[in-house]
Amino acid sequence: MKKSVFFGALTVAGLAAGAAAAGTLDDVKARGKLNCGVTTGLVGFAAPDANGEWMGFDVGVCRAVAAAVLGDPKAVEFVPTTGKTRFTALASGEIDMLARNTTWTFSRDVDLKFTFVGVNYYDGQGFMVPKDLGVSSAKELDGATVCIQTGTTTELNLADFFRSNNISYEPVPIETNAEAQQQYLAGACDVYTTDASGLAATRATFEDPAGHVLLPEIISKEPLGPLVRHGDDNWGDVVRWSLNALITAEELGVTSANIGEMAAGTNNPEVNRLLGTEGTLGEMLGLDAGWAKAAIMAGGNYGELFEGNIGEATPIGLARGLNAQWTNGGLIYSPPFR
């Protein structure tokens, strides 16, 4: 009798532990809110507007996941993280996912035990020069003074690039992007180098943006993407395929404008599978059939998010470049929905 009570208690405890560890997806559903880590503020990628609403490209990914899981793109608790606090916030469970322009690297994936679920922006280190300098390629920068943020990978990339091209440069070390802007505008350096998206955002704030050009060379790989903790593959799948749904939607021409009529059923079976009128993809993820539709309606497909937040129509004015669909010569590519 005593033994059976003991085993009974053990079973209950085991079940409770199983339920507690059942996974992030259930936790999010039970909570009714997605805890999404974002930056404390990066132009175009994530920043609250004058009304305190978070806006931006990374924010769009959070909202899409929230819409897919909970059906409500507003059901997100945005947790601002700094470069120093972001990984501990994710590892400790304070946030369910991190969408904070984080570069996918080997050590972060393997050693820090995170799972990068995809890439939503392919960045890379670039150069900005004043137009008057008359330079059209980074290889012509022999002897230039270069403003460079100390202690970053950009510093090492820069040294490698100049050495492999057998040209010399004079580094001007600076601490922050704000300082770099001032130094560069004051003429303390001929060239400013950092991530290309950062250069574009910086240039957008100049009084005379047209007086400065971004050189075509991109000298490093910085794939930025959302990530989750190791060990919860089901949740990783949800985030991965929510992002893929946005990408596939653009590829298949599904936009937030025409999604209503497309969801009624089309002749394209992949669109139907994506939007849940055919097949059971949502059920396999543990979500309802309209999950991808909700994700796309949250802020539009990948292309709409891009154009609305950082694209050429915005002050940041980034071209699609590497971030075009693979069908247009870019790297944005989603596995099929089948």
Add this chain to the structure above:
Amino acid sequence: MADQETNSIAFVATEVIPESAPPARETGAVKWMRENLFSSVTNSILTLVALVFIYLILSGTVPWIVNGLWTTSSLAECREALAGKTGACFSVLTERWNQLIYGFKYPVEEYWRPNLAFVLMLVAIAPVLFFELPRKLLIVTALYPFVAFWLIWGGTILAPLLALIGFVVAGVFFQVFGRTNFALGFFGAVVIALVIWAVGGMLIPEDASENALLSAVPSRDLGGFMLNLMLGVTCVSLSVPLGIALALGRMSDMPLIKGVCVVFIEFIRGVPLITLLFVASVMLAYFFPPESTVDLFLRVVIMITLFSAAYIAEVIRGGLAALPKGQYEAADSLGLDYPQAMRLIILPQALKISIPGIVNVAVGLFKDTTLVSVISMFDLVGMIRGPILASTEWNGVYWELLGFAALLFFVVCYGISQYSQWLERKLHKGH
């Protein structure tokens, strides 16, 4: 002769000569300048150099301020409206005023709550700062923390009420039993307060905050200068009593208490504040299960309080050490026990000596509250560095925003330092 006599003096003034003005160089502004600005060659050169500097600074800043724009909606519009002229873009301050003061998440329709809490704070703090005010006002001061908590965080009124009841019962218990037996009174009061809070905490229904009179606002939504003020006021008012206790503990004859206080003070003083803040925000998250973390604001308050208490303890220890030994002996010879001697004789004198040091720590602490921006709390500096400078409208506005932050902090810190000088003059007894 008669003629000669009448004309013996060719000219006689019949009336008094009117006083002539003193030489121009010996009067008024000229004299003052000759004496103060141009009294020697070196001084003249220095004056001219200073004038050039003043001119350079003013010619840069005055047009910048006077031409400043207050009503545009983005930096690009500012630049368009200025059309190449020098001018500040103060519009960022007007457009983002609420965010600078309250942070970006505090609900707009609830702004009256922190405002009211601020006004009440002035009332509550007045009897502590100005001794002529009626002592009965101290009741307001004692109630203020609970009222302010309820106003700012909202939610059920039962929580602050419960906290208040716990304190009141513990206080009464101490009054009754502490007179005869200090240890019994003190530890009994602590136990009673904990029991009341634990039992009361279970009695408050889970959903009490949902339909409360004031809607609940989580700590994460606090921000802006309000957060700096809250952290500053809370931490200073908590760390002064804690610092006194630590200083007395360090001077104690009991080895255990002395040892604990010395280790605590030396450890905290040997660690940078920013490390403690990182521990509060990052490390503690590992020790608690994800759902039951202690509130981030509370963690930060604890860390800053411990930090400044260690410094204040050393300042007060300096005050205690400065008192002549005779004062201690006088207290003993009057037959006063330890608490009486400290309360009536030693501390009033020691604290008076310590005022400049305590104020110094308080001002430093208030400015250090901006460090919380590195652990992603949106205080004034965090708001500026993060959301405001990262918005597409205002990216690139530095001088206006950081100048505004400097101005706000200067006003508060200068006020504190003026008060402390007034207090020193007032307490000065001429010996």
